[in-house]
Amino acid sequence: MASSLTKDSAAPGTPGSEKTFFGHPRGLATLFMTEMWERFSYYGMKALLPLYLVAPGGLHLNAATATAVYSVYVSLVYLLALPGGWFGDRVWGPRKTVAVAGTVIMLGHLTLALPSSGTFFAGLGLVAIGSGLLKANISTMVGHLYDGPDDPRRDGGFTVFYMGINLGAFAAPLVIGTIGETVDWHLGFALAALGMALGLGQFLIGSRNLAPRSTVVPTPLSAAERATTLRKALIWAGVAAVFYTVVGVSGSYTLNWLLVPLTLAGVVIPVMVLARMKRDKELDGTEQSKLSAYIWFFVAAAVFWMIYDQGGSTLSIFAEASAENSVLGWEFPVSWYQSVNPVLIMALAPVFAWFWLALNKRGNEPSTIVKFSSGLVLVGASFFVFLAPLSIAEGGHKAAAMWLVAIYFVQTVGELTLSPVGLSVTTKMAPAKYASQMMGVWFLAVTAGDATTGLLSIAGVDLNKMGIVALEAALAAVAGVAIYMYRNKVKSLMGDVH
Missing domain, CATH: 1.20.1250.20 (MFS general substrate transporter like domains)
Structure with missing residues (x-):
């Protein structure tokens, strides 16, 4: 082919x-x-x-x-x-x-x-x-x-x-x-x-x-490093095997014994990685300043992905139970909603690229911070839109499919405003020592956001309730406004990155 x-x-x-x-x-x-x-x-x-x-x-x-x-x-x-x-x-x-x-x-x-x-x-x-x-x-x-x-x-x-x-x-x-x-x-x-x-x-x-x-292999492990790594891996695997064997034999095992440690790791490990970088004495003052600015973006991105990735879970489960999954009388599988985002990405990405370039030529292109805050406000707005079909469902009716399409549309516009900018700012603000690792750090923002959703669910929070959806929407909107209000402080920390 x-x-x-x-x-x-x-x-x-x-x-x-x-x-x-x-x-x-x-x-x-x-x-x-x-x-x-x-x-x-x-x-x-x-x-x-x-x-x-x-x-x-x-x-x-x-x-x-x-x-x-x-x-x-x-x-x-x-x-x-x-x-x-x-x-x-x-x-x-x-x-x-x-x-x-x-x-x-x-x-x-x-x-x-x-x-x-x-x-x-x-x-x-x-x-x-x-x-x-x-x-x-x-x-x-x-x-x-x-x-x-x-x-x-x-x-x-x-x-x-x-x-x-x-x-x-x-x-x-x-x-x-x-x-x-x-x-x-x-x-x-x-x-x-x-x-x-x-x-x-x-x-x-x-x-x-x-x-x-x-x-x-760019930087291969030495024989000593390989032996040490293997030994540590076997020790941790052994500890996990013994722990879960004891839990299983005692008859107290439930799914939460697996889910809780994994969700906590998803929240704790990103914090540990950033904290280790901040404590690194080899970074100069400029690099430390940029890293401090990056933490603002990281936390905001975690909030963004916490809401955005519920498009595959919270929204799908809602659609299965409470949406009229049909257009003009033609019914379609619930899973088809997951094709809305990629087709919108393919359609809108060239438009956004052209739009930013046109604004740049006029000297009016928004800064990285403004684009980022806009993405957060938009993903919050998508969950404010979600309140409408939730209200319809609570009234005992099926919500129209176009409500969900509208939510995915707003989220996609927010993604195109935030995600490419996040990737770009990650490469620009990475300390030289961590240049190759910082893209993994950006992915950890997704980990932290989804792990937070997991923790809420394990705690019994119903993410399809209007009060919770409104709270999440407000959190994203407030985070976007906060970044915008503190844009001058963040700009000063970013140094020569704009």
């Missing part, structure tokens, strides 16, 4: 220089297709997950527990991106790490496809581990295709790669969601495994077109 999109290279000397993929190195086709199929498998399973958790034919959990499981799973995917990047840097190299990751993800989906509830959480764990291993390393390999950060094709290459993510995310709920909801849940999970198998096959076949440096 990828070869039909290639042509002669206009820039000989780059990896895969005999052909190009839309004017980019041929290896981009391999990574584009791999990521597209991996995202197809991930978002398809993710669209089914909350519905399967509450369905009588699934695990039949209550809404709070289902939301907790979903939130913990998503937070783990982003949390594990840090050790995933570490494996690529120090153990296997990016190419081998991605191959192993694809295999683990595929096995995870196959485990989910088994008609046994006893293996379900093991399957979720495998998918989370594999996604964490893959996430940072495949993006690293895209960068390897270009001649350094100043290569004029680099930004365009990542844009093409990003389109692959959204194509997979758009198609997955339409295919996997439909089969899972209307035919058989486990067949849907099996289709997710097939998607990852196609991505893994594409990667293995096309890996000859990747840059040679993708096979290199």
Whole structure:
């Protein structure tokens, strides 16, 4: 499939220089297709997950527990991106790490496809581990295709790669969601495994077109470091095994024995990582100042993702129980709502890029802080919109599908205002010592937000109640206004970053 999109290279000397993929190195086709199929498998399973958790034919959990499981799973995917990047840097190299990751993800989906509830959480764990291993390393390999950060094709290459993510995310709920909801849940999970198998096959076949440096381990562990790391891992694994064996034998085991430690880790680890950086005496005054400014963005981003990621849990569970999932009399599966965001991203991202450029030419482009605060206000506004269908449902009626589409629309506009800016400001404000680690720190904001949602759900908070939704909406709006009001202080801490 990828070869039909290639042509002669206009820039000989780059990896895969005999052909190009839309004017980019041929290896981009391999990574584009791999990521597209991996995202197809991930978002398809993710669209089914909350519905399967509450369905009588699934695990039949209550809404709070289902939301907790979903939130913990998503937070783990982003949390594990840090050790995933570490494996690529120090153990296997990016190419081998991605191959192993694809295999683990595929096995995870196959485990989910088994008609046994006893293996379900093991399957979720495998998918989370594999996604964490893959996430940072495949993006690293895209960068390897270009001649350094100043290569004029680099930004365009990542844009093409990003389109692959959204194509997979758009198609997955339409295919996997439909089969899972209307035919058989486990067949849907099996289709997710097939998607990852196609991505893994594409990667293995096309890996000859990747840059040679993708096979290199940048900073390999010494023999002593390897032994120490293995010993520590075995000790912690042993402690966990003994603890859960004792809990299980005592007959007191419940799902919360697993969920609570994972959600607490999702909140505590991001705080520990930032605190360790702030205590680093090797950072100069300018770097410390920028790090202080970055904490503002990090906390605000955690609030943003706490609300935004409920689009896959709280909103899906509401739609299943209380929405009229039809348009002009035509009914559709609930999982299809998860295709709204990626199709809006593909439609609106070029518009936003053009809009910011047009404002920049006029000298009117908003600052990073204003864009960021706007994103927070918008995600808060999306939950204020959510109050309308909640009110309709409380009146004993089904809410129209377009209410949910409107919520996803507002959230997507907020995402395009905040997420690209967050990625950009992360790279600009990273201390030199932590340049390669800061993208993992940005992912930890997602971890913290989803872990907070998990903790609320475990505590028994009903996230589909009007009072809670209004409180979350107000929290995001207040956070956005606070950043705007303190914009001059944050600007001063940012130094030369604007």
